[in-house]
Amino acid sequence: LTPQDLAGLMVLVTAGPTREPLDPVRYLTNRSSGKMGYALARAAAQRGARVVLVSGPTGLTPPPEVQLVPVETAQEMYEQVLQYGSGAAVVIKAAAVADYRPLQLSDQKIKKKDTQLTVQLTQNPDILAELGRRKAQGQILVGFAAETCNLQKNALDKLHRKNLDLLVANDVTLPGAGFDGDTNQVRIFGSQGQEESLPLMNKHKVAHGILDRVSRLYHSRVGG
Numbered sequence: 001l002t003p004q005d006l007a008g009l010m011v012l013v014t015a016g017p018t019r020e021p022l023d024p025v026r027y028l029t030n031r032s033s034g035k036m037g038y039a040l041a042r043a044a045a046q047r048g049a050r051v052v053l054v055s056g057p058t059g060l061t062p063p064p065e066v067q068l069v070p071v072e073t074a075q076e077m078y079e080q081v082l083q084y085g086s087g088a089a090v091v092i093k094a095a096a097v098a099d100y101r102p103l104q105l106s107d108q109k110i111k112k113k114d115t116q117l118t119v120q121l122t123q124n125p126d127i128l129a130e131l132g133r134r135k136a137q138g139q140i141l142v143g144f145a146a147e148t149c150n151l152q153k154n155a156l157d158k159l160h161r162k163n164l165d166l167l168v169a170n171d172v173t174l175p176g177a178g179f180d181g182d183t184n185q186v187r188i189f190g191s192q193g194q195e196e197s198l199p200l201m202n203k204h205k206v207a208h209g210i211l212d213r214v215s216r217l218y219h220s221r222v223g224g
């Protein structure tokens with residue numbers, strides 16, 4: 001039987017890629033499937049949480065008992081996450097947010113020419129960093145990091161820079177870890193420097209492993 005250790009808590013999960021439009025028919029995106037975020041949303045709902053899932057375009061079926069808030073761009077995700085985030089006890093940011101968007105959005109389809117085409121990009125807001133700045137007393141903020149090198153150093157830097165409580169890092173060069181795929185292998189870092197490695201498992205089990213850590217942290221703070 002699944003423990004009801006998140007009963008009554010609001011958990012906000014973000015998932016999937018974002019889409020950054022260039023013109024009416026083209027956009028920039030990334031390889032995120034959304035599977036890890038959807039697995040987290042499903043697992044949190046199973047453990048009794050009220051779950052809001054702010055998701056970029058994925059093609060996945062939303063889990064039962066989860067409130068889906070569909071978005072496309074990083075800017076839209078930013079607005080929805082800030083709206084729902086203030087009331088959430090736990091925010092888990094599994095989305096692969098595009099760091100950049102085209103500076104100009106053409107209202108007509110961009111025509112082919114015989115010359116090179118240069119697209120200028122501008123920075124998107126860092127949603128998680130903004131949540132870290134606004135973090136309410138007791139709120140638990142969980143970030144993800146996909147790394148290809150210096151995993152531990154990059155993970156701890158990110159955790160402190162963004163004022164997070166937990167950071168879930170995966171080495172996307174390992175077989176069976178990261179984007180696409182149904183499995184993942186992660187290391188979880190805490191803000192006091194604690195570290196825990198989970199074995200390679202399906203994303204549903206990884207999700208429960210992450211929520212075990214979230215739950216322990218929450219209950220240690222409220223003394224329950």
Ligand code: C5P
Pocket residue numbers: 074093094095096097098099124125126127128129142143144145146158
């Ligand atoms: O700094 P980096 O993008 O690697 O950090 C990844 C974490 O930050 C993820 O949890 C991701 O969802 C979040 N993020 C965000 N807004 C951005 C970029 C990343 O919330 N613009």
